[in-house]
Amino acid sequence: MTAPATVPAPPPVFRTLRRTWLAGTILLSLGAFAAAIALAPAAADGPGAALGALLFLGSSVHVASTAWFYTLPEIRAHARAHPGRYVIAPAALIAGTAAAAAVVPYKHLEWALLAYFAWQFFHFQKQNLGMAALAGVSQRSGSVARFERLGIVVAGVGGIAGLISHPELLQLGVDPRLRFLFPAALAVFAAGVGIGLYGLARRQARPPAFVAIYLISLLFFAPVFAFTSPYAAVAGLTIAHGYQYLLIVGLLAGAPRPGRRPGTGLTIMMTVGVLGGIALAQAAHLHGSPDVLGRALYGAYLGAVMAHFVIDAGLWRLRDEFPRRFLTAGIPYLIKP
Amino acid sequence: MTQMSPEPAWTAWEQPAPAGGGRRKTVVLSLAIPAAVLTVLMAAVIAFLILTDPANAAGACGGG
Numbered sequence: 001m002t003a004p005a006t007v008p009a010p011p012p013v014f015r016t017l018r019r020t021w022l023a024g025t026i027l028l029s030l031g032a033f034a035a036a037i038a039l040a041p042a043a044a045d046g047p048g049a050a051l052g053a054l055l056f057l058g059s060s061v062h063v064a065s066t067a068w069f070y071t072l073p074e075i076r077a078h079a080r081a082h083p084g085r086y087v088i089a090p091a092a093l094i095a096g097t098a099a100a101a102a103v104v105p106y107k108h109l110e111w112a113l114l115a116y117f118a119w120q121f122f123h124f125q126k127q128n129l130g131m132a133a134l135a136g137v138s139q140r141s142g143s144v145a146r147f148e149r150l151g152i153v154v155a156g157v158g159g160i161a162g163l164i165s166h167p168e169l170l171q172l173g174v175d176p177r178l179r180f181l182f183p184a185a186l187a188v189f190a191a192g193v194g195i196g197l198y199g200l201a202r203r204q205a206r207p208p209a210f211v212a213i214y215l216i217s218l219l220f221f222a223p224v225f226a227f228t229s230p231y232a233a234v235a236g237l238t239i240a241h242g243y244q245y246l247l248i249v250g251l252l253a254g255a256p257r258p259g260r261r262p263g264t265g266l267t268i269m270m271t272v273g274v275l276g277g278i279a280l281a282q283a284a285h286l287h288g289s290p291d292v293l294g295r296a297l298y299g300a301y302l303g304a305v306m307a308h309f310v311i312d313a314g315l316w317r318l319r320d321e322f323p324r325r326f327l328t329a330g331i332p333y334l335i336k337p
Numbered sequence: 338m339t340q341m342s343p344e345p346a347w348t349a350w351e352q353p354a355p356a357g358g359g360r361r362k363t364v365v366l367s368l369a370i371p372a373a374v375l376t377v378l379m380a381a382v383i384a385f386l387i388l389t390d391p392a393n394a395a396g397a398c399g400g401g
Binding site (some may be wrong): 011013014046047049051052053055056057058059060063117120169170171230231233234235238242255256257258267270271274275278281284301302305329332 | 349350374375378381382385386394395396397398399400
């Protein structure tokens with residue numbers, strides 16, 4: 001048996017990039033909540049240019065940036081090997097919702113949007129778990145433990161229930177008559193926070209950046225229960241989620257790749273995100289369109305967002321071999337510090 | 338067990354910089370092209386926001 005060779009020391013830039021991600025995630029998340037609360041308009045008004053711009057980047061651009069993954073040969077090869085999740089499901093979602101929105105009047109479609117938003121916020125909560133886990137792993141403090149994970153899940157379920165029972169916060173015109181569940185949703189959220197804090201207290205090492213990102217993840221849905229304005233209650237979640245995503249995908253896109261100039265990947269990713277985001281934002285406003293094509297484009301927009309949920313659920317699942325290998329190559333300073 | 342090669346994930350992070358006169362050109366191109374693209378993108382975003390606001394107010398959940 002030969003003695004193992006010495007594992008090379010990580011390049012010094014890893015430390016800088018790890019700190020960039022930790023500080024960026026904390027500042028972008030807290031900044032998103034603060035900006036949404038500060039810029040939230042009065043009840044019936046629109047969001048204004050500043051909050052509208054933040055929402056555009058945090059929502060449409062972040063969803064569109066998922067398409068950047070398909071510019072990478074290894075992702076296309078993985079998609080060809082797993083067409084169900086990466087090709088068929090996205091195409092079916094876009095085509096199916098386009099057809100549904102074209103024929104179903106919006107006042108009926110709004111009921112389906114309740115389920116759509118529940119899925120959206122479940123997707124947020126999954127990212128929250130991932131962020132907390134990465135924060136722990138990247139600081140050699142370990143991934144989220146059982147009670148820490150349970151706390152985020154339960155708090156997230158409470159937050160989603162709070163939003164569904166209070167559809168005005170989602171700016172939907174339907175009333176599922178579930179308002180009586182709002183206090184129960186708050187209780188579930190509070191229980192989740194309690195469980196999470198208990199889990200955090202049991203942790204042996206608590207690096208400050210991990211604690212900050214864990215608490216952001218645990219308390220992510222707190223504005224839902226604190227504000228009656230949709231923008232103060234929900235826009236912060238939307239923007240924080242999107243900016244967290246753009247930061248980590250930006251770090252992946254900026255990672256060096258053999259045969260590519262520095263900056264190329266990030267430039268491609270931002271181009272895809274901004275141009276795709278403009279298209280998505282335009283389509284998102286067509287739900288009241290008098291013509292069938294406009295409504296179909298609105299449906300396609302909903303399908304594209306759901307395709308983003310499906311694709312992300314596969315690409316970031318670290319227990320699978322391909323995502324683990326792909327992410328370790330791009331952001332090794334977070335996965336294997 | 339023999340570990341002959343460094344951690345594969347790190348190899349891409351340790352690409353040697355091009356030597357000699359090519360390096361300057363590479364650095365300039367590396368910065369200039371992304372900067373030009375980003376400038377165009379920012380212009381597109383600003384034009385988009387000016388043209389669409391306030392007629393198309395963004396929803397709090399991200400949609401329209």
